[in-house]
Amino acid sequence: MRVDKDLMAASATPLVLAILAEGESYGYAILKQVRGLSKGELEWSDGMLYPLLHRLGRLGYVTTDWRTPAGGRRRRYYAITDAGRTALADHQRQWAVVTRTLTSALPMFGDFTTASGGA
Amino acid sequence: MSLESQVSEWRRFVISAPALNGHDVDELEDHLRHQIADLNAAGLSDDEAFMVAVKRMGDLDAVSREFAREHSDRLWKQLLGPGDKASAAPSGWVEALVVACVAAVAMELARIVADFPDKSPPWFTRNASLFVLPLLAGYFAGYFARRRRLWN
Numbered sequence: 001m002r003v004d005k006d007l008m009a010a011s012a013t014p015l016v017l018a019i020l021a022e023g024e025s026y027g028y029a030i031l032k033q034v035r036g037l038s039k040g041e042l043e044w045s046d047g048m049l050y051p052l053l054h055r056l057g058r059l060g061y062v063t064t065d066w067r068t069p070a071g072g073r074r075r076r077y078y079a080i081t082d083a084g085r086t087a088l089a090d091h092q093r094q095w096a097v098v099t100r101t102l103t104s105a106l107p108m109f110g111d112f113t114t115a116s117g118g119a
Numbered sequence: 120m121s122l123e124s125q126v127s128e129w130r131r132f133v134i135s136a137p138a139l140n141g142h143d144v145d146e147l148e149d150h151l152r153h154q155i156a157d158l159n160a161a162g163l164s165d166d167e168a169f170m171v172a173v174k175r176m177g178d179l180d181a182v183s184r185e186f187a188r189e190h191s192d193r194l195w196k197q198l199l200g201p202g203d204k205a206s207a208a209p210s211g212w213v214e215a216l217v218v219a220c221v222a223a224v225a226m227e228l229a230r231i232v233a234d235f236p237d238k239s240p241p242w243f244t245r246n247a248s249l250f251v252l253p254l255l256a257g258y259f260a261g262y263f264a265r266r267r268r269l270w271n
Contacts, residue, residue, distance in 0.1 A: 027146060028153040045177025046154070050146055051185035058189070066142075076146050 001041055008042060012052055014091035015042075017084055020062060024079035027053065053078055061087050122165040126151065129173060136179055138187035151176060 019025060019033050031049055034042055056062045061084030068074045080088070120128075126148065134144045151172050158168035176182070 026149075028150045031150075032157075045182065046150060046175045047147060047177045047179070047182035048185055050143065050150075051182070051189045054186075054189050073149055073152065074145065075149050076142075 003042055008044065011042075011095075012044070013056070014088060014095065016049075016052060016056065017061060017080060017088040017091065020078055020080040021085060021088055024077050026075050026077050030078075056084065059083075059087070122155070122169060125165075125169050126155075129169075133179060136183040136186075138183050138190060143186060147176065 015034060015037075016030060019030050019037075025033075027049055030053075031044065031046055034044065053062065053064075057064050057078075060081060062078045062080055064076055064078050066074055066076050129151065130144060130148055133139065133147060134141070139147075154172035154175060155165070155168040158171055159165065163171065
């Protein structure tokens with residue numbers, strides 16, 4: 001299913017913050033997790049993840065440092081900050097309101113949070 | 120072409136994008152190599168894996184614009200555009216020179232036509248501006264269109 005661009009952009013920040021809340025990570029691993037969590041239904045342009053990560057850094061939601069893992073290439077890691085966790089909680093509340101409202105406004109779809117593809 | 124040379128060619132292309140610095144390109148390259156390795160592991164050849172990985176990276180212009188939006192301190196690079204900045208000035212001069220020559224010829228023509236046949240009403244002389252102004256207007260229209268493009 002194709003997810004609308006605006007919706008994708010709006011959900012990208014909480015999604016990335018939620019993944020980083022589980023532990024520090026780097027670009028490619030984050031993107032793989034997004035693919036896995038959405039079962040391939042959220043397809044980002046990979047390159048777009050990086051400006052987003054840099055924005056989260058500027059906002060103070062993540063910190064970043066370059067490290068070289070044993071036997072690997074130099075890589076940039078991202079870790080969530082307290083401000084990032086606060087922002088994530090705020091996003092979570094906002095999305096809860098939106099999904100709750102949509103679920104009651106669209107009764108014919110039932111609980112749309114569990115609806116898949118066909119709708 | 121080997122995978123290594125494909126990746127370094129890709130890198131040369133990406134680093135030419137405005138608003139991306141060396142660190143950004145390092146990060147994107149690390150991503151590309153990861154993606155290629157995973158696709159290799161899934162059974163794709165080097166060539167196929169490279170093509171798919173580059174495609175998944177997305178449109179470079181769009182990515183570069185996002186970087187520029189985020190790093191507004193690098194925005195000035197956008198003004199130069201993706202092309203070679205050195206070529207901008209000479210082409211502008213050449214264009215101005217061509218317009219000047221065409222305008223000179225047009226004025227000369229108007230004078231000749233006005234003098235011949237003898238005693239004909241100097242319609243062309245009186246209306247010389249009619250021949251020259253469109254050329255100037257065309258030149259400035261082009262000039263401002265280019266400027267606008269640079270700022271967007």
